[in-house]
Amino acid sequence: MHTTRRKLMKSLLALSTMAVAATAWAGYNIWSNEYTFSQKQLQSAIESKFPQQLRYAEVFNVNLKNPRLTLNPAQNRVLTQVNVSVLSPLLLAAPLNGAITLSSGLRYDKASRAILLDKPTVDSIDFSAVPAQYKQQLSQIGTIVAEQVLKDYPIHTFTSDELRLSGKTFEPGAITVQPDGIAVEINES
Numbered sequence: 001m002h003t004t005r006r007k008l009m010k011s012l013l014a015l016s017t018m019a020v021a022a023t024a025w026a027g028y029n030i031w032s033n034e035y036t037f038s039q040k041q042l043q044s045a046i047e048s049k050f051p052q053q054l055r056y057a058e059v060f061n062v063n064l065k066n067p068r069l070t071l072n073p074a075q076n077r078v079l080t081q082v083n084v085s086v087l088s089p090l091l092l093a094a095p096l097n098g099a100i101t102l103s104s105g106l107r108y109d110k111a112s113r114a115i116l117l118d119k120p121t122v123d124s125i126d127f128s129a130v131p132a133q134y135k136q137q138l139s140q141i142g143t144i145v146a147e148q149v150l151k152d153y154p155i156h157t158f159t160s161d162e163l164r165l166s167g168k169t170f171e172p173g174a175i176t177v178q179p180d181g182i183a184v185e186i187n188e189s
Helices: 002-024 039-048 132-150
Strands: 032-038 053-057 059-070 075-086 096-109 114-126 152-156 168-176 179-189
Touching: 039 132, 039 152, 039 168, 053 132, 059 132, 059 168, 075 114, 075 132, 096 132, 096 168, 114 132, 152 168
Parallel strands: none
Antiparallel strands: 032 179, 053 059, 059 075, 075 096, 096 114, 114 152, 168 179
16 A cells, blocks of 8 residues: 555656646647647737838838738648738839738748748738739739748747756657647657
8 A cells, every 4th residue: 555655646746747847848738749839929929020121123112011820720821911012113102002911831940949931922912903014013022022021930949948858858840730829749859
């Protein structure tokens, strides 16, 4: 009976130690071996990149602001809709205002220990009341925005402490977009 009680006490002590370690490792779920980020955390990471001002072909001034992040679990992608204002002497006197929706995958970069937006593409460009002759240029501007602003943008950089627990080193693995955030599988390296 004494041995059983001792084993139970050791098990409870081990569980409480792991629970304390897990709370210190915010976002890490010891039971599923995943590090999770909420949609709110991802939104904050994207917001820090904006507002942006770009110049395209030396004649277009492109202003980007108010990013809104949504998640697409079915395609394992992150969507970012951004308000866009384009001003150019080649266009009307007033800026063209609209929105661009960009879709990005996610990947882990071992060298920087960061979760990066991967291969962003333009899903849609919405400029209401824009003459047809400008649509091709706006599409090209959207592609430039995807490449210059979001390609390889880090949404989280792990600290060395986040990738170490109880003397073991871990490495992020598969990244899964979920309805309310993302989950990053953590594997022992």
